[in-house]
Amino acid sequence: MSTVSRRPSDALIVVSVVTLLSTASAAAQEPSPPAEATPPAAEAGTPGEAPPAELSPEELEEIQKALGSDTQEAQQNAPSGTASAPQSTPGGNTLAVPGLNTSGTNFLDLSLVLDVAAAAFTAKEPLQTGGHDPTRNGFNLQQLELSIGSVVDPYFRFDANIVFAQFGVEIEEAYGTTLALPANLQVRAGQFLTRFGRLNATHPHAWDFVDQPFAVGRVFGGEGNRGLGTEVSWLTPLPWYVELIGSATDAVGEGTARSFLGASDERVLSPLDLQLTGVVKQFFPLSDNLSLLWGLSAATGPNPTGHRNRTDVYGTDVYLRYRPITEASTTLVTFQAEGFYRRRQVPGDVLTDFNAYAQAAWRFSQRWATAVRYELGTPAKGEGGATVVDPLDPDWTEDRQRVSANVTFWPTEFSRLRLQGATDRVGWQQSPEYSVFLALELVTGAHGAHAF
Known part of the structure; x- marks a missing residue:
């Protein structure tokens, strides 16, 4: 040899x-x-x-x-x-430099999510409040979302969601998250959706319905409450799961801070000009197959109606989930509800209103599911309890109720078809409105699972 x-x-x-x-x-x-x-x-x-x-x-x-x-x-x-040349690992896709505990490479998780829908409305001007809702008869491009995520180093993670529409591009979220803080603390900084309630922090492809509940759009705006700022969360050492969250964000944005400074050009002159949000999340495993998530939220910030006039929003949310894990089953049943109580100072008065939705979803096979949702919005009332004209929604003088139902089919985990119908009983109109959607969603690339 x-x-x-x-x-x-x-x-x-x-x-x-x-x-x-x-x-x-x-x-x-x-x-x-x-x-x-x-x-x-x-x-x-x-x-x-x-x-x-x-x-x-x-x-x-x-x-x-x-x-x-x-x-x-x-x-x-x-x-x-003397520096040595980087040595390739057996996998061939990372580089290990002698003397350094890092790969020298950041791996990006990239995905694209396309949401389109064909819609039919009986109303000439549909009362949709979501920025990604179908809003006209015919075909609607709801969004093309590019999601980017990567662990930057042992201390930070970077995430971004960029939305492409027919007439522009929007940075929906772009923020960094700490990975190594002590005492179960975590900090986010950048532009992000606040964690008020349950639905606000999610994106359309995680929803059980084609459109956004009008409660979220009426209170926070069509894009959901978000802004530039920072957030601190703490997982407490209590015997059950309790997470405390606090954030400070810009209070400006017609589609993201509607109840606060909204579309005004007000500048931040003190901490009182920021939106402050506090959240408590509690999780209870009721059994092996049943679990409950309950949250309390509050947000406060300035509004543009007068010097030092403020808006306060209080909310509660509940999420009940049944999924058999003790036996082979594809059944998944969920119940979700949120309520928003809003209090706004205006010249000479204080306006209050209540908005809520409740929905139930049943996934009865691997590929099929159905869901139903009820929504309620009350008119603004003054300090004396009488209905008054709301400067934000002057036509909203009676209760509004909407009922939606849908059926969803997943050809695979990367595609989804959804047929949805709704009846909208608008108190200040003579007859109800009806709508029908047929929505298609396609997902490609790496996209992580959504939080429970």
């Missing part, structure tokens, strides 16, 4: 062996040409040079051992401070 000397004077032999290995590897990866197309030996290499001999597996093993020993000796004998 042939062996290879590892003396420094044999460098030429090592180079020749590497060349032979490269040639053998390339030959193994490329398809062999037909027999009649094989060039003569004299044309395959340098004139007068014999073709390379085939190496046995034993010889290849000895050569690899020799190359590994040469590399190790070179690193040991290298002068201090």
Whole structure:
């Protein structure tokens, strides 16, 4: 059996062996040409040079051992401070630099989510409040969402959601999250959806319905409550799951801070000009198959109706989930409800209103599910309890109730079809409104599971 000397004077032999290995590897990866197309030996290499001999597996093993020993000796004998070339890992897609505990590579999770819908309304001007809702007869592009996520280093993670519409591009979220704070603390900074309630912090592809409940749009805006700022969350050491969350964000944005400064051009002059949000989340495993999530939320911030006039929003949410895990079953039953009580100071009065929705969803097979939702919104009332004209919604002088129902089909986990119908009983209109949606969703790329 042939062996290879590892003396420094044999460098030429090592180079020749590497060349032979490269040639053998390339030959193994490329398809062999037909027999009649094989060039003569004299044309395959340098004139007068014999073709390379085939190496046995034993010889290849000895050569690899020799190359590994040469590399190790070179690193040991290298002068201090000399940088070594990065070494490839066996997987071939990361680089490990000697002396550093990092791969040198950030892996991005990228995904695209397309939501389109065909819609039919009986009303000429549908009263949809969501920024991604179908709003006209015919075809609607609800959104094309690009989701980006990556662990930056041992201390931070980066996430972003960029939404493409027919007439522009919007940075919906872009924030960093800490990964290594002590005492069960975590901090987010950037632009993000606040964690008020349950639905506000989610995106349309995580919803059980095509459109957003009008309670969220009426109180916070069509895009859901979000802003530039920072958030601190703390997982308490109590015997049951309790998470405390506090955030401070900009109170400006017609579609994101409607009850606060909204579309005004007010500037931040003090901490009182920010929206402050506080949330308590509690989780209770009622049994192996049944669990409950209950939350309390509050938000306060300035509104543009007068000097130091403020808006306060209080909410509660509940999420009940039944999924048998003690037996083989695809059944999933959920119940979700949220209520929003809003109090706004205006010149000479204080306006209050209440908005809520409740929904139930039943996934009765791997590919099929159905859901029903009820929504309620009351008119604004003054301090005396009488109905008054709301500057934000001057037409909203009576109760509004909407009932929606749908059926959903998943061809695979990457696509979804949903047929939805609704009747909207608008108290200040003479007749109810009706709507029908047929929505298609397509997902491609890496997209993580949504929070429970």
